Amino acid sequence: MRFIELILLLVFYNLVPLWTTFTSVPVSVRVVFTIIISIVYLIILFRREKTPLKGFRMRSLRRGLSLTWLTGASILCEWIIIAIYLILTPRGAVAKTFSIVMPVLAILVTFTAGVIQTAIGSKQMKLLDYLLVYLFWWVFPLNLFVFAHFFKKARREYWFEVDKVELDNSRAENEICKTKYPIIMVHGIFFRDWQYFNYWGRVPAELKKNGATVYYGKQQSARSVHDSAVELSSTILKVIEETGAEKVNLIAHSKGGLDSRYAISCLGMDKYVATLTTINTPHRGCDMVDYLLEKVPDKISNGIARKYDKLFGKLGDSRPDFMAGVHDLSAIRMKALNDEMPDSPDVSYRSFMSVMKCALSAGFPLCISYLIIKKLNGRNDGLVWEESARYGRYKLIENNHMRGVSHGDAIDLMRENIDGYDVREFYTGIVADLKTEGF
Secondary structure, eight states: OHHHHHHHHHHHTTTHHHHHOOSOOOOOHHHHHHHHHHHHHHHHHHOOOSSOOOOOHHHHHHHHHHHHHHHHHHHHHHHHHHHHHHHHOOOHHHHHHHHHHHHHHHHHHHHHHHHHHOOOOOOOOOOOHHHHHHTTSSSSSSSHHHHHHHHHHHHHHHHHHHHHHHHHHGGGGGOOOOOOSSSEEEOOOOOOOOOOSOOTHHHHHHHHTTOEEEEOOOSSSSSHHHHHHHHHHHHHHHHHHHHHHEEEEEEETTTHHHHHHHHHSSSSSSTEEEEEEEEEEOOTTTTTHHHHHSSOHHHHHHHHHHHHHHHHTTTTOOOOHHHHHTTTTTTTHHHHHHHHOOOOOSSSEEEEEEEEEEEEEOTTHHHHHHHHHHTSSSSSSSSSBBGOOSSSEEEEEEESTTTOOTTTTTGTOOOOBBBBHHHHHHHHHHHHHHHHHOO
């Protein structure tokens, strides 16, 4: 179908040189043919393309892919057509110039339609990708390499989603994530469980597709471990009451793992928690926090705290406490907290940790904190060093690419497909294992 569309587009692009070459064709025929091919051109730009994926977004991405391919192929073919036309036809300079400008403008329209469709559908394209194609779309042959990169990235996203849908459909009946106990996902510091922005990205929807019952911790964004654990305990009891389940499975990220441990060990939640899975949790604290608390003047840190508390108070927190949350992440404070939070023999503990490969593996501020922690402790995810996350049954998240997996990547914060780390399948595997083990 694309090759048919390409031929039709090339005919449309070259209407002017065609009519100036075939002067014997009656004007009425030219007008009718021009109207028909123009309508065909508009249909090509705006037609809906069949796709195994449901939803407007993925249909747009699919069509954007086709239009991007057609643009690149058109540019390659048009250079050849224009060269032949300029060499073989004796027409004047004005006619030849017009015959070059018209195809270029028409291709630009096709290209713009493709970029718009891709932008509507893609969640993986970055601003730099769009800037490159718009800056160099006309620079031959550099534009071909730019289009190839753009097309390859969009195609990779599209087929990644197609494969994901096919995988989910193939295992839907098995409900591999339908655990005995409901799942409560516990967020880390500086975030909330908002309705319109999910802390866990695409993960909860994927778990639900595969049978999981998912709830959220609902603790405030920044409070002490004790205060956050009190809020989490309230959520656990509400889930128990709502579902009638005897226990819950906790999956916690970052400080959420500490809040969960405190609720289990100090607030009596061990009776209601079957398993605790921590993701990139600083069980031994963050030496960087001690370092910054020592180096940053109190005036600056207290000023940041006041602004944070004021902002998140407006965003829904009833009593945010930036400094209390930060202090409980220090390595010194965690030594005392670990003594207060002995493991419960009734709870199964397991932990996961990811690491960045270099500072360029993440944006600001993780790229800076990565370097500080690397100097203080060694391998880290931009906020937590590797050994600090080790707790209970432990597994390191690794991929074979230079990017690594950052603290935010571990929860799909940026909704980014990372080579060697499929975040949705990672959590699906965690919950599927819980089901297999009887939890």
